[in-house]
Amino acid sequence: MKTSEFIAALAADPVPEPVRLGRRVAAAIALGLVVSLTIFALLTEPRPDIAEAARTPRFLLKFVDAFAFALPSLLLTLRLARPDARADAIALWLIAPFVLLGAGVIVELTVVPQDEWLIRLIGDNSMHCMGMIPTLAAPILAGLIIALRPGAPLHPALTGAMAGAASAGIAALIYAPSCADDSPLFVATWYPLATLICIGVGALAGRRFLSW
Amino acid sequence: MKAQSAEGPPDDPWSRMMRASIGGDEGAYRRLLEDIGRSVRAMARNAFARARGGDADIEDAVQETLLAIHLKRHTWDSGQPLAPWVYAVARHKIIDALRRRGRRRAEPIEDFEAFLAAPEAEDPHALSDARKLLMTLNPRQRDIVTSISLDGQSIAATAKRLEMSEVAVRVALHRALKALGAAWRRSVT
Numbered sequence: 451m452k453t454s455e456f457i458a459a460l461a462a463d464p465v466p467e468p469v470r471l472g473r474r475v476a477a478a479i480a481l482g483l484v485v486s487l488t489i490f491a492l493l494t495e496p497r498p499d500i501a502e503a504a505r506t507p508r509f510l511l512k513f514v515d516a517f518a519f520a521l522p523s524l525l526l527t528l529r530l531a532r533p534d535a536r537a538d539a540i541a542l543w544l545i546a547p548f549v550l551l552g553a554g555v556i557v558e559l560t561v562v563p564q565d566e567w568l569i570r571l572i573g574d575n576s577m578h579c580m581g582m583i584p585t586l587a588a589p590i591l592a593g594l595i596i597a598l599r600p601g602a603p604l605h606p607a608l609t610g611a612m613a614g615a616a617s618a619g620i621a622a623l624i625y626a627p628s629c630a631d632d633s634p635l636f637v638a639t640w641y642p643l644a645t646l647i648c649i650g651v652g653a654l655a656g657r658r659f660l661s662w
Numbered sequence: 663m664k665a666q667s668a669e670g671p672p673d674d675p676w677s678r679m680m681r682a683s684i685g686g687d688e689g690a691y692r693r694l695l696e697d698i699g700r701s702v703r704a705m706a707r708n709a710f711a712r713a714r715g716g717d718a719d720i721e722d723a724v725q726e727t728l729l730a731i732h733l734k735r736h737t738w739d740s741g742q743p744l745a746p747w748v749y750a751v752a753r754h755k756i757i758d759a760l761r762r763r764g765r766r767r768a769e770p771i772e773d774f775e776a777f778l779a780a781p782e783a784e785d786p787h788a789l790s791d792a793r794k795l796l797m798t799l800n801p802r803q804r805d806i807v808t809s810i811s812l813d814g815q816s817i818a819a820t821a822k823r824l825e826m827s828e829v830a831v832r833v834a835l836h837r838a839l840k841a842l843g844a845a846w847r848r849s850v851t
Contacts, residue, residue, distance in 0.1 A: 451793050471737060
């Protein structure tokens with residue numbers, strides 16, 4: 451078939467409605483949040499000492515860090531979904547949550563006696579954390595993948611992985627109020643492990659559903 | 663990148679033509695695709711020359727790229743210039759095409775004598791990917807795509823011949839092109 455003949459078929463095809471990926475992603479997150487918050491309300495409850503905890507720097511660090519991870523991950527996901535967009539500065543912002551958490555760990559190691567390090571790291575809720583974060587992330591990740599389907603990512607698996615990271619960051623924000631382990635040693639161990647699960651699932655979903 | 667959207671929509675010819683196309687100007691869209699096709703052909707020719715490819719493969723890569731651009735055009739951000747978007751899609755698809763060609767070449771030619779003796783096909787485009795992939799469509803879809811591309815029929819004439827409404831022909835054409843894109847992708851992975 452000649453290319454000019456092929457073009458005739460393309461030109462006869464009706465014009466589709468423009469798609470705004472940003473809006474689709476915003477809608478996906480809103481819907482995903484509703485589902486995740488419902489799951490959260492059914493399966494867990496906020497810790498009883500939340501009013502006191504909310505004033506401690508360790509507790510606050512969990513939220514700030516989750517937010518600092520979720521936001522650049524999400525923006526990066528949107529960028530990756532477009533073939534002509536560059537990741538540039540946003541990718542650098544992803545360093546921030548790791549620096550922040552690293553600083554938290556160093557402070558914790560200085561103020562807490564050495565024989566308590568391992569106790570704090572293991573905590574009481576590690577398995578709960580590992581189960582809950584991927585569970586709460588799943589509806590958000592599913593929403594993101596559906597929202598990004600019309601996109602044209604040059605690296606579908608990477609785009610899916612970033613969506614997985616973003617969903618884990620948002621899930622951590624939801625989960626943190628119920629988790630009684632506030633030590634940065636705990637957070638720096640288990641939250642990234644839970645996030646890695648979401649990234650892996652996201653990468654597989656991206657390769658399967660975002661290729662074009 | 664942000665500065666562009668602050669100054670209003672991009673004013674280069676391709677971006678303007680694409681905006682007109684999205685506004686329903688079929689002629690502008692056809693000219694834009696012809697124009698993009700020429701650029702993509704040059705890109706593909708360079709890439710294939712480095713990899714020592716054949717001419718038919720180049721045209722397949724051009725058509726696959728045009729189809730990808732066509733199927734994704736509604737996600738182009740009209741606040742950004744079109745050219746970088748087109749080139750990114752083209753690079754992506756040309757790499758796919760080169761990969762596929764590499765695999766084809768690796769297939770052993772068992773009956774070499776017969777292969778050499780085979781007469782050259784009359785239509786050099788008869789064995790194009792697009793032609794082969796048409797066979798994966800259902801008969802009605804294939805009929806519509808063939809009618810509009812190879813036979814150069816209008817939507818109206820095709821609709822009349824098949825006793826369908828024009829809307830139904832367009833819907834079927836759209837489904838067919840999407841199916842063609844999916845079949846092309848499957849032939850890579």
